[in-house]
Amino acid sequence: MVLAFSGLSLAKYVTSSPALMRFLKPVADAYARAAGYRKMGLRYDDLLIEENDTAQKAISRLSERETYDRAFRLRQATQLSVLHRQLPKEQWVTPQEDRRYLNPLIEELRTEEQERAAWDTVKVKKDKH
Template identity: 50%
Template sequence: MTIFGPLGLSLAPAIRKNRSVYAWVKPVADWYANVSGYRKVGLKYDDLLVEERPDVQRALGRLTEREAYDRQFRFRRASQASVLHDDIPKEEWIKPEEDVRYLKPHVQSVVAEDQERWKWDNIEVKRTR
């Protein structure tokens, strides 16, 4: 299974191409991201990926030292906010423009490598005469 669902399909590219659909979906998506509350405790979207997945585990190993440190800092700060049953100060919330997908490119490359490895491992050699 990939990060795009069991079939590897995503509607996001089609929505981004169609301006009228994008104009309708974008406010709903922004509202949902704000309501979910992960930015209020200092987390980014990629921090929510399930770490137990093998592809995410391998992608985490590809982060730079700074990215790995920042990720751990965000988790500790969110954990402390959870213990206190409070959000972090509003000026420290993750802004939408800061919420970039830092882990997604690594996960995609791991998935692509796994698919390529599977193709090479299951190659069919046909003998011609």
């Protein structure tokens, strides 16, 4: 089944509906807790697949501090995984800290790519005077 909302993404559709938000927010919060990535000190965007060009470009656009913090979180989580441990509870990433830092850059890059593709396919009509 394909859902089409006249150009709206499903996330935008859900967030625009207070009733859906009241229903789905607890489910989303429970899923994030069950996933366990916050217990390892990771943010959601740390889990995104980096092997595509868009993600690589977005990572390269991060500030120096955000790049350092991301590398630290990934190394720390890898070490904790090897040791089969979690961070102490006071060091877990809170839902307020788990903000999307990479996704806005990825969306910006996709918009740029669409704009570039639109300009690359522009046909110029010569005026006959």
